[in-house]
Amino acid sequence: MSLxxxxxxxxxxLEIPFNRYGVDPYGISKKHLALWYTALGLLxxxxxxxxxxxxxxxxxxxxxxxxxxxxxxxxIDGMMVLASMFFDMEPPRLAQGMVDKFINRIPIxxxxxxxxxxxxxxxxxxxxxxxxxxxLMVFPEGTRGTRKLYWERTSLVQFGSGFxxxxxxxxxxxxxxxxxxxxxxxxxxxxxxxxxxxxGVPYVPITPYLLPVxxxxxxxxxxxxxxxxxxxxxxxxxxxxxxxxxxxxxIAELIExxxxxxxxxxxxxxx
Amino acid sequence: MKVLIPGVAxxxxxxxxxxxxxxxxxxxxxxxxxxxxxxxxxxxHTMDIRKRSAEDVFRSFRPDTVVHMxxxxxxxxxxxxxxxxxxxxxxxxxFDHCNTYGVPNVIFVGRHTYYGAGPDSPLYHTEEEPPTxxxxxxxxxxxxxxxxxxxxxxxxxxNLGTSxxxxxxxxxxxxxxxxxxFIKGPRVPMVFGFDPLFHFMHEEDAAEAIIAAAEKKVxxxxxxxxxxxxxxxxxxREAGRTPIPVPEVIFRMALGRFGLPSLATGAIAHIxxxxxxxxxxxxxxxxxxxxxxxxxxxxxxxKASPVG
Numbered sequence: 001m002s003l004x005x006x007x008x009x010x011x012x013x014l015e016i017p018f019n020r021y022g023v024d025p026y027g028i029s030k031k032h033l034a035l036w037y038t039a040l041g042l043l044x045x046x047x048x049x050x051x052x053x054x055x056x057x058x059x060x061x062x063x064x065x066x067x068x069x070x071x072x073x074x075x076i077d078g079m080m081v082l083a084s085m086f087f088d089m090e091p092p093r094l095a096q097g098m099v100d101k102f103i104n105r106i107p108i109x110x111x112x113x114x115x116x117x118x119x120x121x122x123x124x125x126x127x128x129x130x131x132x133x134x135x136l137m138v139f140p141e142g143t144r145g146t147r148k149l150y151w152e153r154t155s156l157v158q159f160g161s162g163f164x165x166x167x168x169x170x171x172x173x174x175x176x177x178x179x180x181x182x183x184x185x186x187x188x189x190x191x192x193x194x195x196x197x198x199x200g201v202p203y204v205p206i207t208p209y210l211l212p213v214x215x216x217x218x219x220x221x222x223x224x225x226x227x228x229x230x231x232x233x234x235x236x237x238x239x240x241x242x243x244x245x246x247x248x249x250x251i252a253e254l255i256e257x258x259x260x261x262x263x264x265x266x267x268x269x270x271x
Numbered sequence: 272m273k274v275l276i277p278g279v280a281x282x283x284x285x286x287x288x289x290x291x292x293x294x295x296x297x298x299x300x301x302x303x304x305x306x307x308x309x310x311x312x313x314x315x316h317t318m319d320i321r322k323r324s325a326e327d328v329f330r331s332f333r334p335d336t337v338v339h340m341x342x343x344x345x346x347x348x349x350x351x352x353x354x355x356x357x358x359x360x361x362x363x364x365x366f367d368h369c370n371t372y373g374v375p376n377v378i379f380v381g382r383h384t385y386y387g388a389g390p391d392s393p394l395y396h397t398e399e400e401p402p403t404x405x406x407x408x409x410x411x412x413x414x415x416x417x418x419x420x421x422x423x424x425x426x427x428x429x430n431l432g433t434s435x436x437x438x439x440x441x442x443x444x445x446x447x448x449x450x451x452x453f454i455k456g457p458r459v460p461m462v463f464g465f466d467p468l469f470h471f472m473h474e475e476d477a478a479e480a481i482i483a484a485a486e487k488k489v490x491x492x493x494x495x496x497x498x499x500x501x502x503x504x505x506x507x508r509e510a511g512r513t514p515i516p517v518p519e520v521i522f523r524m525a526l527g528r529f530g531l532p533s534l535a536t537g538a539i540a541h542i543x544x545x546x547x548x549x550x551x552x553x554x555x556x557x558x559x560x561x562x563x564x565x566x567x568x569x570x571x572x573x574k575a576s577p578v579g
Contacts, residue, residue: 107464124393
């Protein structure tokens, strides 16, 4: 089966209520998904050769939040997690990320992110999608995470706590994941904020070879066991922070585990 | 019910009036605009709602339900002082008279555009959300003010059963409404790189929803919608028109020329970003169900308004 046919067949098996125009109530469109996942498929399988571990930890249906580490300048990790859920889950799942606000101001980027179900990171969106039993992908480090420089690539920066309140409020399980290799694919040495301001993005990652284009290193995603937290979402900050720290620890463990697996799989790339 | 409809000559209001009469209600209408052939049984007063004579209609008719539809909600028309006065002055007069003459139920028919469109406003607005976008779109300000003013009647006049409806766009054979006017021509401009969801319902369904609110005497602020929204490009194509994506800079200059619709500049955000509402509370309370899905609604519009 060609990649294109495979993508089409997988889209048909998504648990999304498409209408006769191939559009769901959020405006997610089969046509746009087909285009997007075909491109992602090439990146996922041929360019980066991504491996997914622990897929059995991811619920096959129902509301869930995928929560992981961010790195690699232009959110390659996010795209590869989308691809991982689409190509390696049976049945395939549509992960919906929460994108930065600037995306919606840019022509075409706005249109595409909306048609692909990658909505602006607003709590209203998150709550609505989870109540609709969707899969939400969250990077609690936000752009602080994609800004990581090459030598910071496996570290974790401060986690936002909004995702934990959302998980409690909507009683959604959290599946932690560690993304391996994002910082190797995009070895950022400098984030050019002024250049970014000129083109309407927060920053442009500068690599040793200047262009913000990722290099084809093998990547991996390690999914951990789901975490079910109890609460209402209205707990005081200290309680929430404590729960967030536990998730962060779990992700750090998954990253460590992933780095070990990778060390045995391929030689480490030196910048 | 004894129903008084200020703004009865509006195209949606006419449908409401006819349906109310069909259901055996006694209907009186007020409007300063003419209505050539009002249906049998309707008592029509041609007058301005803000004038003293309109108060006399309240005094003598003693309605038990007032459906206030005398607001100018057309986003395609440029704002003017007059429009501002009609919306706010008229709304104030309606609520004052309802209070003075002990009307038990009053329905304010507003619009979902209250929420405003913008890059960081969420899909599926709920009633608790404040209005955004009025700051960038002065034409919207009077609609927002009228909506909030009507909502304040809930605490100012506790004896009055007030319901504020925020209806999504309506579409249908009357060819009336903001969306219908926008997609009237054979070529419909879109802002290049944007294709927002548009939330619309058949005008018959919209009328049924207003009647449901009146008959069930719901109290509060409610979003009212029918089927889920669709991207603008699909709406345009299904209506038999051709979407023309135009870069935003040129879009602003081209409006009102080359057969393109004229549009208030602030309205451009409404063609770039969606306004989608969550109407679950209204459906739960009234049991309202839409009859026309999106394809049927678009077909009805396209049939009544063919291209060429």
